[in-house]
Amino acid sequence: MTGDILVFGRTGQVAQELGLLAPGAIYLGRDKADLKDPRGCAEQILSIRPRAVLNVAAYTAVDQAEAEEPEARIINGEAPAAMARAAAELDIPFLHVSTDYVFDGTGGQARSEMAATAPLGAYGRSKLMGEHGVENAGGNWAVLRTSWVFSSFGNNFVKTMLRLGSAKDELGIVGDQIGGPTPAKDIAAALLVMAEQMSVDPGKGGIYHFAGAPDASWAEFAQEIFAQAKLGCKIREIATAEYPTPAVRPLNSRLDCGAIAQRFGIRRPDWREGLAEVLARLEQIR
Numbered sequence: 001m002t003g004d005i006l007v008f009g010r011t012g013q014v015a016q017e018l019g020l021l022a023p024g025a026i027y028l029g030r031d032k033a034d035l036k037d038p039r040g041c042a043e044q045i046l047s048i049r050p051r052a053v054l055n056v057a058a059y060t061a062v063d064q065a066e067a068e069e070p071e072a073r074i075i076n077g078e079a080p081a082a083m084a085r086a087a088a089e090l091d092i093p094f095l096h097v098s099t100d101y102v103f104d105g106t107g108g109q110a111r112s113e114m115a116a117t118a119p120l121g122a123y124g125r126s127k128l129m130g131e132h133g134v135e136n137a138g139g140n141w142a143v144l145r146t147s148w149v150f151s152s153f154g155n156n157f158v159k160t161m162l163r164l165g166s167a168k169d170e171l172g173i174v175g176d177q178i179g180g181p182t183p184a185k186d187i188a189a190a191l192l193v194m195a196e197q198m199s200v201d202p203g204k205g206g207i208y209h210f211a212g213a214p215d216a217s218w219a220e221f222a223q224e225i226f227a228q229a230k231l232g233c234k235i236r237e238i239a240t241a242e243y244p245t246p247a248v249r250p251l252n253s254r255l256d257c258g259a260i261a262q263r264f265g266i267r268r269p270d271w272r273e274g275l276a277e278v279l280a281r282l283e284q285i286r
């Protein structure tokens, strides 16, 4: 795609991966576009008049959201809705990122984009509000639902495991929550491909699922992190009930990623390869 892409987010995991893949895009951090001010975000779009808008900024502190739901709803709900309306006004593609936490995680099958949503916590509710706001804005929009994002940037499960795994001999990790760990780099790449195709064919938008493969439990994810990082820390597989947290998390986060493969030719990446890349990068900067 020629011309400027406008990205909301500069410091997050996906934003920083976008920065590496699309260094020519315009990145607005909190200083230039605070999502607590949805109208200000919309005004940025209307004054910059980019070719496409990607929103990868969000309130992502799952447990903290339980105590700050009103703030999470403005950032994850109202801001993307206002951005989507501005993009619709300019008739440009608007791409937004959402989460497996919009589902309640019952059952054992992978969910399609049409499956009923029923978030278990404040973060998931705020992200679902954002999905509805984007959809209701009309125009040329897409929502990419992903899960369990990791990278060498920011905070994520991989970095938590590296920190705890080198300090402890044993860790209890939940084995009954299953999902697709997803490298932030692959999300960034998917968004760029989608934006390009959507600007040529505006009929391609909608909600799409995208996660790394194979599906795994957090305990299996941790096992692979320790194996690749050569950490001797032992993993004790525990049940969700043994690891109480303020926010309830879905047990079954499996996402059926067939539609994005069919429509955009974007396939589930093997997260174990993405993990190797992330560990190599972290090794370099250490």
Ligand SMILES: NC(=O)C1=CN([C@@H]2O[C@H](COP(=O)(O)OP(=O)(O)OC[C@H]3O[C@@H](n4cnc5c(N)ncnc54)[C@H](OP(=O)(O)O)[C@@H]3O)[C@@H](O)[C@H]2O)C=CC1
Pocket: 009, 010, 011, 012, 013, 014, 015, 029, 030, 033, 034, 035, 036, 055, 056, 057, 058, 059, 060, 075, 097, 098, 099, 100, 127, 146, 147, 148, 149, 150, 154, 155, 184
């Ligand atoms: N992380 C995950 O596991 C998953 C994430 N997602 C979704 O993917 C998207 C990208 O997530 P990820 O890259 O991991 O996010 P991060 O948690 O790494 O980063 C969040 C980003 O949002 C910014 N932000 C937060 N509040 C505001 C605000 N009020 N105004 C402006 N910017 C703000 C942060 O800025 P600052 O540095 O200034 O705080 C930061 O750049 C989000 O929509 C998220 O909901 C979906 C599934 C899983």
Ligand SMILES: Cc1cn([C@H]2C[C@H](O)[C@@H](COP(=O)(O)OP(=O)(O)O[C@H]3O[C@@H](C)C(=O)[C@@H](O)[C@H]3O)O2)c(=O)[nH]c1=O
Pocket: 060, 061, 062, 099, 100, 101, 146, 147, 148, 149, 156, 157, 160, 164, 171, 172, 173, 174, 177, 218, 243, 249
């Ligand atoms: C640190 C730790 C976590 N856990 C569990 C808690 C939880 O169920 C799981 C993952 O913990 P985290 O806090 O990293 O996960 P969490 O922040 O809930 O991750 C989620 O973030 C949001 C933004 C999303 O959109 C989701 O897709 C998902 O990635 O691991 C253990 O069992 N043992 C431990 O020592």
Ligand SMILES: [Mg+2]
Pocket: 060, 061, 062
């Ligand atoms: Mg977290």
